[in-house]
Amino acid sequence: MTKLVGKSPPQLSAIQAPVSALVAGVGDEIRRIVLSDFDRIEEVNEHLLFMRGKLFRPTLLLLCSRVADQECEDALTLAAVVELVHLATLVHDDAVDHSVLRRGLPTVNALWTHQVSVIMGDYLYSKGVSELARVGNVDALAVLARAANEMSVGEMRQLTSYDALDFSEDDYYRLIAAKTASLMAAACEMGAISGAPDYREALASYGHNLGMAFQIADDLLDYTGTEAVTGKPTGHDLRERKVTLPLVSALERVSKKEHEEIRDFFTRIDPTDQEIARIVDIVVEHGGLDYANEVAEGYAGQARGALKSLPDSPAVTSLFDAVSYAVDRIK
Numbered sequence: 001m002t003k004l005v006g007k008s009p010p011q012l013s014a015i016q017a018p019v020s021a022l023v024a025g026v027g028d029e030i031r032r033i034v035l036s037d038f039d040r041i042e043e044v045n046e047h048l049l050f051m052r053g054k055l056f057r058p059t060l061l062l063l064c065s066r067v068a069d070q071e072c073e074d075a076l077t078l079a080a081v082v083e084l085v086h087l088a089t090l091v092h093d094d095a096v097d098h099s100v101l102r103r104g105l106p107t108v109n110a111l112w113t114h115q116v117s118v119i120m121g122d123y124l125y126s127k128g129v130s131e132l133a134r135v136g137n138v139d140a141l142a143v144l145a146r147a148a149n150e151m152s153v154g155e156m157r158q159l160t161s162y163d164a165l166d167f168s169e170d171d172y173y174r175l176i177a178a179k180t181a182s183l184m185a186a187a188c189e190m191g192a193i194s195g196a197p198d199y200r201e202a203l204a205s206y207g208h209n210l211g212m213a214f215q216i217a218d219d220l221l222d223y224t225g226t227e228a229v230t231g232k233p234t235g236h237d238l239r240e241r242k243v244t245l246p247l248v249s250a251l252e253r254v255s256k257k258e259h260e261e262i263r264d265f266f267t268r269i270d271p272t273d274q275e276i277a278r279i280v281d282i283v284v285e286h287g288g289l290d291y292a293n294e295v296a297e298g299y300a301g302q303a304r305g306a307l308k309s310l311p312d313s314p315a316v317t318s319l320f321d322a323v324s325y326a327v328d329r330i331k
Contacts, residue, residue: 009328010321012054012285018314019062026058029080033131046109048087051105057187058083060210062324064191064203066315072194077300081128082187088124089183091117095239096155103134103259140190147186154178158242164266165251167243174211176258180218181211192193195315202306208320209303214326219244223280223289235276241266245295249281250288260280300327 016023027049034045058079065075093099094107095117101107109117125148132141154175161167188207190209192200201205223246237244247262254262265271265279283289303323 008078009325010327012056012059013320015318015325016055016059016137018318019059019066022062022079022201023059024057025076026080026083027052027240029076030083033077033080033084035279036123037190040116044112045115045316047108047111048120048124049320050200051103052083052087053103055079055083056322060192060319061182061187061194062205063315063318064188064193064199066191067199067313068196069309069313069315069320070195074137075191075194077131077135078137078140078190078194079132079187081144082190084124084128084131085148086183088121088128089179092121093125093155095121096159099236104160117275118160137193138195143186143189143193147182150178150182154182155212164241164243165263167248169245169248172243172245172248176212177208177216180209180215184208184211184214184267199310201244202309206303206306208328209299209306209321213296213299213323216245216299217329218293220289220292220296221247234275235280236278238265238279240272245282245292247290248288249291250283250286253286254282296327300324 013020015056030052031045031049033039036045050146061079061082061096062075065072089122090102091108092253094102095114097107097210098109098114100278107117108120128144129141132144154177156179158175185204188210189200189204192203196203219237222235222244236248242258247311251259253260262279265275300323304320307316310319
């Protein structure tokens, strides 16, 4: 593997530069939207706001809203809503997966209960939808609703995939298109709706392909990263018996003995670190990481291609840089 090792991706702070003041206000806008007079909800809200991520999706939305150098007064609210929906999916995913860590911090279900996680995810979704209704942006609401539906179907598809090793490459692409790319595409399209409607189709395409590249890179990090860097246990996907592109690719080339070894691994309830390391070694040996990296770069190229019709601007430059950030980041 060549691209994800020893590579220095653009800094997110540099990508955010054209909209840095707005990005800085996303947290306060989220806090305004989710404010509640119910103590338990406020308690969980504070934890979620403390553990929120790098605001990559809101950044994309804000940059897309500025590609034509046009300001939009609703862009900050739309960015906050996108991050709320993203947080809701993480809360629900952690409950479904019984995860105890997210970004190096305890998950909602670890600190409270699975029931609280489900309810809080619903609360964040509903507050986001309510806010879009308040500002009256029906087009943005329709885009976000479609993405939320796609994410739900993707999660259900993953839950009902009973034999993990029958998971095909097409199944994998369908899953990440729903679970990751749909929200990134929605963020970019909502940004275009708010400030650059002439480029709505191009920016939606950019967001989809960027999301595909982003998720494949994320799945690669499960094989190459460390918990101290990524904020989640190394081999987390394998521990949860989730099949991602590196393994899907390697399965086509493993020996019969190795295939039986992998199938035996997927029957274990609590695999050891040594057993996980063995599967990683098999995937590396059979080129699974190289293949996944090549596919990620292909989607990255399509994302860059979608930007070529856009006018030159600082925001567009940052969107180009965001592609490199997505595929070359180390966490």
